[in-house]
Amino acid sequence: MNAVHHDHGAEPRLGDKLQRLLPKLMLSPTFLAALFFLYGFIVWTFWLSLTRSTLLPNNVFVGLAQYRYLFGNGIWWTSLINLGVFGALYIGLSMAIGLFLAILLDQRVRAEGLFRAIYLYPMALSLIVTGVAWKWMLNPGLGVQQLMRDLGFTHFTFNWLIDPQMAIYTLVIAGVWQSSGFVMALFLAGLRSIDDSVIKAAMIDGASLPRIYWSVIIPSLRPTFFSALILLTGLAIKSFDLIMAMTGGGPGFATYLPANFMYDFAFQRGQIAMGAASAVMMLAAVAVLIGPIVFLESRRKSDV
Structure with a gap:
């Protein structure tokens, strides 16, 4: 009887192990594939940058x-230098406009769903389509300048x-x-997650709506700012399709970014090692820019 009882007790433990x-x-297949195709090729790229390829x-x-x-x-x-100009303006304006649109939609306007769809529509397009448009x-000769001249503004210039x-x-x-529009969606989700009681308490204290947003609501969106900053920084550094x-990087090298440099030297000029070195530096730039932000945010959460 004891032996039988022991067998029945072992079966659940075996089942629990299998369940875990x-x-x-x-x-495991996904993990192994990511390990090989992502981190494996990162290591290989770094090795190529140290060779005469x-x-x-x-x-x-x-x-x-x-x-x-x-x-x-x-x-x-x-x-x-081009990346510095593009990245600073792209990140700053995307976050500012996204936050502004999110605050407007947070006022429970009519047809909010329609406005959200309109603002989010560009994100559904590929960067190639956006660039061509x-x-x-x-x-x-085709766009805004020609349209304005056709309307009678013959000296209008936008080249x-x-x-x-x-x-x-x-x-x-x-x-x-x-x-x-994508940044707007992030901020709108953050705004909708803020406890209404905090806003009501500020209104009872006599704070105006702009003051409430500036002093109470926007500071509460710090995690959302953090997420948007990481996403936009990555998109700026690896910009290539757009x-x-x-512009193809032109005129001249006026819009030439590190991603263009990497592609040009690795695949057009036949200098794989130089292209690999530039790719490694792009990865390092992401780590240098995002790493401290992640560290400070994790420290802040642990202190809380």
Whole structure:
């Protein structure tokens, strides 16, 4: 009887073990695929950046020579400067416009669902489609400039797309148009999650609505700002499709970003090692910019 009782007691324990093991078994193929195709290729890219690879991979180790060539290349520095201008304006304007639209929709306006769909629609388009559409609209011979001249404003000029000094701002316009609706959705979700009792208490104390938003509601959106900043920073650094569709990096190198540099040197000029070095530096830039934000946010949560 004791033996039988022991067998029956072992079966649930075996079943519990299988139940705990089953999710891991189901997720293991995905985990292994991500480990190989994501982190494996990151390691391989880093190795290529330390070699003499040109048109084909070459395992001759040259240390940090490619990085010295990279930072001695004027085109690379131009791409970094362009990224600084584009990234700062793209991130700042997307967050500002997204927050403004979210605050407007938070007033429980009529047809809120329609407005949300309109604002979110650009995010449903691919960056290639967005780039081509804005290229047509900003083309001096087809778009806004030609439309205004056809309407009688014969001296109207809007040729930013072909102006080396202004072309980078056309990318900002298209990028902000694409992303601000998505940022709006993030902020609107954050606004709707704030406890109404906090707002009512501020109103009882006599605070005006703008004051409530500035002093109470917006500071409460810190986690949402954090999420939006991480997403937009990643999108800015790896921007490629939009640039290729709108300007191809031109005129000249006016809209040439690090992603264009990596593609150009790795696949067009046959300098795989140089392209790999630039890709590694892009990954490092993401880590340097986002890492401290993640660290500070996690510290703040742990202190709370």
